Amino acid sequence: MWNVTQDDIEAMAIGAGILGTGGGGSPYIGRLRMQEILKQGYTVQIMPLEELADDARVCEVGWMGAPTVGVEKLPNGDESVHVVAALEEYIGHKIDAIACSEVGGANSIAPLEAGALTNKPVVDGDAMGRAFPEMQMSTLFINGVGCTPAAMVDEKGNTVIFGHLTDSRTFEKFGRDLCVQMGCVSLLALPVMSGADVKAHSVPRTLTLVKKVGDAVLHARTVKSPFVDAVLDVTGGKEIFAGKLIDVQRRTIAGFARGELVAEGLGSYRGDFLHIAFQNENLVAWRGNRDSRDEVVACVPDLICMLESDTGEPITTEQLRYGLRINILAIPCTDKFRTEKALKVVGPAAFGYPEVTYNPLPKRPGQGIE
Amino acid sequence: MWNVTQDDIEAMAIGAGILGTGGGGSPYIGRLRMQEILKQGYTVQIMPLEELADDARVCEVGWMGAPTVGVEKLPNGDESVHVVAALEEYIGHKIDAIACSEVGGANSIAPLEAGALTNKPVVDGDAMGRAFPEMQMSTLFINGVGCTPAAMVDEKGNTVIFGHLTDSRTFEKFGRDLCVQMGCVSLLALPVMSGADVKAHSVPRTLTLVKKVGDAVLHARTVKSPFVDAVLDVTGGKEIFAGKLIDVQRRTIAGFARGELVAEGLGSYRGDFLHIAFQNENLVAWRGNRDSRDEVVACVPDLICMLESDTGEPITTEQLRYGLRINILAIPCTDKFRTEKALKVVGPAAFGYPEVTYNPLPKRPGQGIE
Numbered sequence: 142m143w144n145v146t147q148d149d150i151e152a153m154a155i156g157a158g159i160l161g162t163g164g165g166g167s168p169y170i171g172r173l174r175m176q177e178i179l180k181q182g183y184t185v186q187i188m189p190l191e192e193l194a195d196d197a198r199v200c201e202v203g204w205m206g207a208p209t210v211g212v213e214k215l216p217n218g219d220e221s222v223h224v225v226a227a228l229e230e231y232i233g234h235k236i237d238a239i240a241c242s243e244v245g246g247a248n249s250i251a252p253l254e255a256g257a258l259t260n261k262p263v264v265d266g267d268a269m270g271r272a273f274p275e276m277q278m279s280t281l282f283i284n285g286v287g288c289t290p291a292a293m294v295d296e297k298g299n300t301v302i303f304g305h306l307t308d309s310r311t312f313e314k315f316g317r318d319l320c321v322q323m324g325c326v327s328l329l330a331l332p333v334m335s336g337a338d339v340k341a342h343s344v345p346r347t348l349t350l351v352k353k354v355g356d357a358v359l360h361a362r363t364v365k366s367p368f369v370d371a372v373l374d375v376t377g378g379k380e381i382f383a384g385k386l387i388d389v390q391r392r393t394i395a396g397f398a399r400g401e402l403v404a405e406g407l408g409s410y411r412g413d414f415l416h417i418a419f420q421n422e423n424l425v426a427w428r429g430n431r432d433s434r435d436e437v438v439a440c441v442p443d444l445i446c447m448l449e450s451d452t453g454e455p456i457t458t459e460q461l462r463y464g465l466r467i468n469i470l471a472i473p474c475t476d477k478f479r480t481e482k483a484l485k486v487v488g489p490a491a492f493g494y495p496e497v498t499y500n501p502l503p504k505r506p507g508q509g510i511e
Numbered sequence: 512m513w514n515v516t517q518d519d520i521e522a523m524a525i526g527a528g529i530l531g532t533g534g535g536g537s538p539y540i541g542r543l544r545m546q547e548i549l550k551q552g553y554t555v556q557i558m559p560l561e562e563l564a565d566d567a568r569v570c571e572v573g574w575m576g577a578p579t580v581g582v583e584k585l586p587n588g589d590e591s592v593h594v595v596a597a598l599e600e601y602i603g604h605k606i607d608a609i610a611c612s613e614v615g616g617a618n619s620i621a622p623l624e625a626g627a628l629t630n631k632p633v634v635d636g637d638a639m640g641r642a643f644p645e646m647q648m649s650t651l652f653i654n655g656v657g658c659t660p661a662a663m664v665d666e667k668g669n670t671v672i673f674g675h676l677t678d679s680r681t682f683e684k685f686g687r688d689l690c691v692q693m694g695c696v697s698l699l700a701l702p703v704m705s706g707a708d709v710k711a712h713s714v715p716r717t718l719t720l721v722k723k724v725g726d727a728v729l730h731a732r733t734v735k736s737p738f739v740d741a742v743l744d745v746t747g748g749k750e751i752f753a754g755k756l757i758d759v760q761r762r763t764i765a766g767f768a769r770g771e772l773v774a775e776g777l778g779s780y781r782g783d784f785l786h787i788a789f790q791n792e793n794l795v796a797w798r799g800n801r802d803s804r805d806e807v808v809a810c811v812p813d814l815i816c817m818l819e820s821d822t823g824e825p826i827t828t829e830q831l832r833y834g835l836r837i838n839i840l841a842i843p844c845t846d847k848f849r850t851e852k853a854l855k856v857v858g859p860a861a862f863g864y865p866e867v868t869y870n871p872l873p874k875r876p877g878q879g880i881e
Contacts, residue, residue, distance in 0.1 A: 227674055231601065292674075299681060302672035304597055304662075311669060318688040 142192070142262070145185045145253060150175050152355030157249030158455025159354055159372060160347075160472075160510075162444045164398075164422035165246020165272030166204050166211045167457050174218070175250050178257050185257040187265045187348050188238060190340050197336035198235070199264060200228055202255040203242035205276075205293070205316060206326035207393045207421070211247065211459070217296040220328040221255035227292040227300045228330045240264045240339055242279070242329075244347040245272025245422070246457060251328070263348065270344035270475035270510040271444050274397055274421040276316060277309035278487045280477040281334065281342045288312045291331030295323035303331070321396045344475045345511050350375070358453040368453030369468050372446075377509035378472035378502055381426060381438045382415040383408055383450065386465045391458070397421055398458045403431065404467060415469060417445060419458055424492050426469065439471035440494070442478035442487040443502045444510075446470045473502040475510045512562070512632070515555050515623055520545050522725030527619030528825025529724055529742060530717075530842075530880075532814045534768075534791035535616020535642030536574050537827050540585065545620050548627050555623050557718050558608060558632040560710050567706035568605070569634060570598055572625040573612035575646075575663070575686060576696035577763045577791070587666040590698040591625035597662040597670045598700045610634045610709055612649070612699075614717040615642025615792070616827060621698070633718065640714035640845035640880040641814050644767055644791040646686060647679035648857045650847040651704065651712045658682045661701030665693035673701070691766045714845045715881050720745070728823040738823030739838050742816075747879035748842035748872055751796060751808045752785040753778055753820065756835045761828070767791050768828045773801065774837060785839060787815060789828055794862050796839065809841035810864070812848040812857040813872045814880075816840045843872040845880045 145153075154172035157165065179185075193199065202221055204211065229236055239259070241252045244267040256263040268279040282288055288309040293301045293316060301319060306312045312331075320327045353375045361371035369380050384406040391400035399420050406413035416427045416434045423445035427434035439445050447456040450466035478487050479501055489497035515523075524542035527535065549555075563569065572591055599606055609629070611622045614637040626633040638649040652658055658679040663671045663686060671689060676682045682701075690697045723745045731741035739750050754776040761770035769790050776783035786797045786804045793815035797804035809815050817826040820836035848857050849871055859867035 231672070231674075233603075297677050299676050299685070300674035301685065302601070302674050304601075304670035304672050306669050307667055314692050315669070315671065315689055318692050319685055322684050322688050 142186050142188055145179070145187060147176055147179055149352055150179065152352050152359055153249060153348070154355065155358050155455060156351035156354030157244060157246055158457060159446050159448065160351055160444065161245025161272040161455065161457060162422045162446050163419055163456070163458040164274060165243055165248045167459060168247050168250055170215065171247040171250030171254070174216070175254055178254060183257040185253050186262045188262040190264055190266050190343060190345050193238060193264060193336040193340055195335065195337040197237040199238045199240050199334045199336060199339045200225070200236050200330045200332065201240045201242040201268065202252045202328070202330050203248040204251055204326060205320045205329055207396055207398045211326050214296070214324055214326050220294050220296060221251065222258050223298070223300065224292050224294045224328050224330040225255055225259050227294065227302065228290065228333065231290055231292065231302050232333055236261060238262050238264050240334070240343070241267035241348060243267055243269040243272040244351055248272060249348065249351050264339060264343070265348045266343035266345045267347045268343060270347055270478070272422050273487060276313040279309065280344055280475065281338065282309040283483050283486050284342045286332070286334055286338050286342060288332050290333055291329060293319060293327050293329050295327050299323060317396045325393070325396055344477060347510065350510065362453060368448055369470065372448070372470060375509070376472045377505050378470055380468060381471045382406065382413070382469040383410050384415065384467065386461060386463055386467060389461045389463065391461065402461055404469070407466070420492060421458055423447070425489060425494055425497055426471070437497050439502070440489045440497050440499055441492060442474040442484070444472040444474060446472055471502055473504040473509055512556050512558055515549070515557060517546055517549055519722055520549065520620070522722050522729055523619055523718070524725065525728050525825060526721035526724035527614060527616055528827060529816045529818065530721060530814065531615025531642040531792070531825065531827060532816050533789055533793045533826070533828040534644060535613055535618045537829060538617050538620055541617040541620030541624070544586070544588070545624055548624060553627040555627040556632045557635045560634055560636050560713060560715050563608060563634060563706040563710055565705065565707040567607040569608045569610050569704045569706060569709045570595070570606050570700045570702065571610045571612040571638065572622050572698065572700050573618040574621055574696060575690045575699055577766055577768045584666070584694055584696050590664050590666060591621065592628050593668070593670065594662050594664045594698050594700040595625055595629050597664065597672060598660065598703065601660055601662065601672050602703055606631060606703070608632050608634050610704070610713070611637035611718060613637055613639040613642040614721055618642060619718065619721050634709060634713070635718045636713035636715045637717045638713060640717055640848070642792050643857060646683040649679065650714055650845065651708065652679040653853050653856050654712045656702070656704055656708050656712060658702050660703055661699060663689060663697050663699050665697050669693065687766045695763070695766055714847060717880065720880065732823060738818055739840065742818070742840060745879070746842045747875050748840055750838060751841045752776065752783070752839040753780050754785065754837065756831060756833055756837060759831045759833060761831065772831055774839070777836070790862060791828055793817070795859060795864055795867055796841070807867050809872070810859045810867050810869055811862060812844040812854070814842040814844060816842055841872055843874040843879055
């Protein structure tokens, strides 16, 4: 168990932005809110997975929607209390602990806020070891954990309960449409899981990892050492590009921010171009010319992460703009996404790139996302 | 109280089809199912509104969706048991009686099926005195009755609970999108109302009226007297056209069957043409030439009802086709839709016809829809 501090939140917002691979929503607003909540005297504890009782009742709390909308439509502040209460009322029991649906972006901070405001511990792990745009892309759902019951709320107080859904793809369809009607940003509490399932299928220790990544960036900033090396020391993986954004095509469509970007190389990458396709999160990176994609250098489920070159700050999808100087890292994903069963759900073909072959980035034991 | 018989169902299917003004879904499949249910020994009682206790818990049961889809995607048969149980489980109480959301089409039969299978009486009245395409077009919601909690299910067993929604237009938006995801046909149980509210705001005695309209057609068929006169004797109103369908434009769009039709006059209407615009239900009828709409002859919220000339069978939106011989009746709607407040929700402007002025059809006291 550790108590989350103001400094932790600063670090976690940076680490979550990096592991968010562009998505998960900007952690900026979540960070401000969470720091304010701690200032008001609320506390929240991070609980190691091992300490969770097998029969504990656990639910994830996280945002659904387009990050492009999330920066404009602010929460009213009571969504997380409201959504957990709605789920507890439906099942007729208290929830014992909050889990993290995805460790990227705003969705790393959302469970902390819910934990602080409802006085429940937050489990140190998540269901993706990164951010992903769709519900079914979860280590828990891929391994057979049911996705209902679930509660979904908006900032106006509208509350919907998914009592039973046949599978998580149905949840993605139903929930996404409802999310669009709710104005493209909704807060979910889902599903009601046993402690045993959470322990068996989560990606472990990712909240701690997010903090470590953020601490590494903050430390590098203080001692003026390179951000990229600092991050890669914690996460494993490698830098795949450094340069300047020269083109961004981005549309908010069907509840997602979809698009692609082109970066022009600088320094040792001069003369090269990198293309990245994204759906909230970065999906595939190709090296090539300005107008052609020649060679895949990284793809889902491995992480394609973007850092602003001057500050080491993560660049999320909604912040992309012409002229940004960036470093791009490829980071190995959790082993739980590298099985044949999982790759059907989170591999490049699942995102509409059947022609892209996934070559897992090499991992060093004991480093990065487990 | 009266017990619904096989013969009642035959009559009610016809009457419901006529008062459905084209929508509410075809009562044909509902009739077959309900007659089978009665054959299996289930019974259902129609309860006069006056006998409902003020503190009784009542919910409507009805289908949402496009009638064009409803004739192809059949129910699996346990939706009504499932949807009522989901709502009861959510509120933690038994529902005492079932109400009818709209007295038109399949939605006149749906409450009977729910009542029979869950052993609850069905209240003699409804919230429209006709069928209408959208949720907020309800005498109850217009008069301030809350539209939640509500349950919505599909034939696969997916179950969604609307715990709280700010208003019935939000329900229409959220529910309609979810309905499209459920394959354009869903069954709803909603909202949980007090007996006092149901008595105060329902259109009374409409299930009895539906049966009377059907009985009138069946009697006319037996004695070979004109169907039109038989119906108008019960409902009031007048014939506005008789002729042949010569053009039907119909699309299933955003969960509705939308379109327009043109009929060419026969008999005393020879040389005339009638245009009707519909959204599941018939909305506005214009007299004119083949290619022009010259004069509004009837419009919402009054009923524009179509009968097949040879049999007196109601023609619903999904059955419209070139060559059908039809009689078209205009029937005065409930007084509850003739207030200024109600006309904002159910008048022609609410359907996108701000240029059409609603001139209420004259009513005779004690006749037709109250």
